[in-house]
Amino acid sequence: MFLPIETTGVIMQSYNEIVKVFCHIGNEKDMKQFMREVLTESELDALVFRWRLMKDLYHGETQRSIANKYHISLCKITRGSKILKNKDSISLKLLKKQETDT
Amino acid sequence: MFLPIETTGVIMQSYNEIVKVFCHIGNEKDMKQFMREVLTESELDALVFRWRLMKDLYHGETQRSIANKYHISLCKITRGSKILKNKDSISLKLLKKQETDT
DNA sequence: TTTTTTGTTCTTTTTCATAGAAACATGATT
DNA sequence: AATCATGTTTCTATGAAAAAGAACAAAAAA
Numbered sequence: 001m002f003l004p005i006e007t008t009g010v011i012m013q014s015y016n017e018i019v020k021v022f023c024h025i026g027n028e029k030d031m032k033q034f035m036r037e038v039l040t041e042s043e044l045d046a047l048v049f050r051w052r053l054m055k056d057l058y059h060g061e062t063q064r065s066i067a068n069k070y071h072i073s074l075c076k077i078t079r080g081s082k083i084l085k086n087k088d089s090i091s092l093k094l095l096k097k098q099e100t101d102t
Numbered sequence: 103m104f105l106p107i108e109t110t111g112v113i114m115q116s117y118n119e120i121v122k123v124f125c126h127i128g129n130e131k132d133m134k135q136f137m138r139e140v141l142t143e144s145e146l147d148a149l150v151f152r153w154r155l156m157k158d159l160y161h162g163e164t165q166r167s168i169a170n171k172y173h174i175s176l177c178k179i180t181r182g183s184k185i186l187k188n189k190d191s192i193s194l195k196l197l198k199k200q201e202t203d204t
Numbered sequence: 205t206t207t208t209t210t211g212t213t214c215t216t217t218t219t220c221a222t223a224g225a226a227a228c229a230t231g232a233t234t
Numbered sequence: 235a236a237t238c239a240t241g242t243t244t245c246t247a248t249g250a251a252a253a254a255g256a257a258c259a260a261a262a263a264a
Binding site for chain 1: 120122128133139142145153157185
């Protein structure tokens with residue numbers, strides 16, 4: 001996105017707001033619907049797929065194995081890989097949490 | 103992404119999972135970081151901007167006024183407009199809620 | 205140390221959302 | 235009824251971003 005500079009403040013406010021909104025949606029049904037409303041189908045698919053990739057990486061699958069499994073290129077996997085390598089990664093924490101919860 | 107949203111299967115499972123994950127992130131700091139990790143910058147920008155559009159529409163601004171303000175084309179606004187016209191819209195409920203809360 | 209496997213980065217190609225410019229619909233105002 | 239403002243939809247062209255494929259780097263295994 002490329003928005004005129006003068007709108008930056010407003011957009012930043014919207015950014016904080018939508019984070020807040022996401023935080024206060026209590027139940028899964030509403031969350032699911034909200035995500036369908038504010039994300040395009042391809043964005044949602046991409047998001048879900050990215051989560052799937054991170055899980056596979058987290059479970060120790062090699063990048064090439066994942067690439068073959070989903071018929072995608074390696075470069076697509078690097079992103080998720082980088083995120084999980086970051087020590088402060090929230091995604092990593094959430095994956096760990098999910099593991100212990102189930 | 104081009105993986106059809108099935109009603110069963112690993113992708114659907116990941117979909118339900120990530121909805122659950124979003125639901126259980128309690129605080130805004132983590133939510134913000136998580137969104138930065140699992141969405142690309144342009145996806146996040148698009149999402150935030152879409153929320154901004156919906157707010158403007160909700161407050162009664164005309165589509166043409168919004169288009170001029172942000173220097174975007176009208177066709178881009180139709181999406182948000184359609185969402186808000188649906189009486190079951192969660193976005194609409196959340197906008198109402200935000201209004202009464204503040 | 206050489207070979208093999210795995211991970212990362214680079215360049216090119218493809219894809220997808222959007223702009224722009226209408227046309228058409230609807231609804232309000234006169 | 236005629237006019238004007240607004241909303242919706244369609245079309246092609248364009249540009250930004252994502253992805254592919256290949257080259258390169260690093261690490262592990264032999």
